Amino acid sequence: MSDQKNSNDWEQKLDQLNKQIEDDVFLKNMNNEDAELADLVKANRVIDQLDEIGLQKAPDHLGNKLYAIADGKPVDNKSGWLPWRAMASAAAVLLIAIVLSPWQNNDPSAEEIEQARNQLAMTFFYLNKAADKTRIHTQQTIAESVQMAMSKSPFILADEEAVEL
Amino acid sequence: MKKLSRYIAVLCFALIAPWQVASAQNLSKENGYVDFGNLTGVYGEPKVQINLGTAMLGFVAGAAEQEDPDIAGLLAKLKSVRVLVYDIEQDAEVALNTVDQVTKDIQKEGWETIVSVNEDDEKVRIYAKMEKGKIDGLVVMAVDGTNRRKSEAVFINIIGEIDPAQVGRVTRSLDIDVDISSGEVHRD
Numbered sequence: 001m002s003d004q005k006n007s008n009d010w011e012q013k014l015d016q017l018n019k020q021i022e023d024d025v026f027l028k029n030m031n032n033e034d035a036e037l038a039d040l041v042k043a044n045r046v047i048d049q050l051d052e053i054g055l056q057k058a059p060d061h062l063g064n065k066l067y068a069i070a071d072g073k074p075v076d077n078k079s080g081w082l083p084w085r086a087m088a089s090a091a092a093v094l095l096i097a098i099v100l101s102p103w104q105n106n107d108p109s110a111e112e113i114e115q116a117r118n119q120l121a122m123t124f125f126y127l128n129k130a131a132d133k134t135r136i137h138t139q140q141t142i143a144e145s146v147q148m149a150m151s152k153s154p155f156i157l158a159d160e161e162a163v164e165l
Numbered sequence: 166m167k168k169l170s171r172y173i174a175v176l177c178f179a180l181i182a183p184w185q186v187a188s189a190q191n192l193s194k195e196n197g198y199v200d201f202g203n204l205t206g207v208y209g210e211p212k213v214q215i216n217l218g219t220a221m222l223g224f225v226a227g228a229a230e231q232e233d234p235d236i237a238g239l240l241a242k243l244k245s246v247r248v249l250v251y252d253i254e255q256d257a258e259v260a261l262n263t264v265d266q267v268t269k270d271i272q273k274e275g276w277e278t279i280v281s282v283n284e285d286d287e288k289v290r291i292y293a294k295m296e297k298g299k300i301d302g303l304v305v306m307a308v309d310g311t312n313r314r315k316s317e318a319v320f321i322n323i324i325g326e327i328d329p330a331q332v333g334r335v336t337r338s339l340d341i342d343v344d345i346s347s348g349e350v351h352r353d
Contacts (some may be wrong), residue, residue: 041346106220113224119215120240123248126213127332128317132309134280144338 010053017049166339168247192218194247197302197324198295199271203335204251205319207259212317213250222246236338243325256288257310260318264288264306267320271304279329286310293329300327 021027021042031038058066108116192198205211217225226240253260271292272278282289287309294302305321 019345036303070317108221108224113221113228116221116225117228119248120222122213122248123215123217123246123321123323124332124335126248126250126307126321127305130291130305130319130321131287131332133287133307133309134282134291137282137284137289138280 010056013049013053017046020043176277192324195244195302195324196296197322198245199267199276199302199304199318199322201249201267201306203265203311204249204260204263204327207256208251208253208318210211211249212252213248215246217246219244233338236335238273239328239335241251243323243327245322247322249320253308253310253316253318254313257308257316257318261286261310263318263320264290267304267306268292276302276304290332291329299327300329303327303329 027038030041057063085150193200222240222243222245226237226243229237229240242311251260268290271294272295276292276294279291279293280289281291289307290305292304294304302325303321303323305319307319309318310316
């Protein structure tokens with residue numbers, strides 16, 4: 001209980017200090033003008049306040065652990081670890097493993113198959129569209145080539161020469 | 166106990182992770198696979214993005230079995246279908262450059278040109294990867310920058326045995342009416 005009371009005391013003091021610093025108009029103005037100087041003043045105030053609070057007694061279980069380290073004894077970590085937590089963690093991990101397991105039955109639903117069919121249909125639509133474009137372009141190119149060849153045929157050339165004469 | 170749960174987690178990860186990674190990597194190792202790079206940074210998210218793997222294509226083929234066994238047989242030979250369609254209203258240049266870059270890459274890998282259309286603002290390329298006299302992969306790249314409002318870049322990669330002559334037949338069999346503006350597919 002005394003540990004709890006002590007911790008409440010210094011926590012309250014720290015909270016008060018924080019509030020004072022936050023509400024301090026002088027510091028706010030200084031922060032606007034020179035942020036580095038304002039930080040220095042804040043740091044000095046915190047140091048003064050911590051000096052006032054003084055050294056605090058560590059909680060018993062923390063103290064025991066720290067003393068055990070200093071004495072070279074093995075630290076007892078089990079006190080804070082409940083076996084049911086470990087069991088729950090293991091169960092959760094196993095559950096995730098089962099859900100993600102590649103061996104479980106992953107058959108898609110009828111809606112998913114229908115959606116895939118629509119996607120496939122769209123793919124073939126775009127394939128046809130591209131094929132149509134190339135076909136039209138090829139036909140145009142051939143038509144132009146034939147026209148060009150026809151325009152330079154010997155008959156037309158002969159006609160042109162006749163006109164010139 | 167804490168260690169035990171950690172061991173279990175590591176074990177599960179070791180069992181699942183390779184399978185998950187392998188399924189993604191296997192596709193890229195396929196003979197007919199082509200990487201189109203990433204145009205999302207330039208054109209935003211694709212208007213149409215389709216990614217069908219072997220398993221799902223198998224289910225679609227299975228579903229088509231009763232209606233048309235021939236089409237089901239054709240679909241069953243496909244391993245993967247990937248489609249990316251981007252709106253390219255602002256600038257077609259990046260998409261046109263991507264077509265050129267992918268063309269260079271796949272020609273080095275022995276892809277054969279089926280047809281190639283080259284205009285200033287329009288490019289259509291169809292390539293096939295042949296394996297023992299059969300098409301084992303198909304790539305279609307079509308960039309149409311002629312109409313600024315409706316400009317789009319289409320990249321299609323089909324892995325598996327496909328007969329281009331059957332494309333029209335498959336499309337008819339799927340009974341579709343695609344509304345490009347909304348990206349919706351309506352069954353007839």
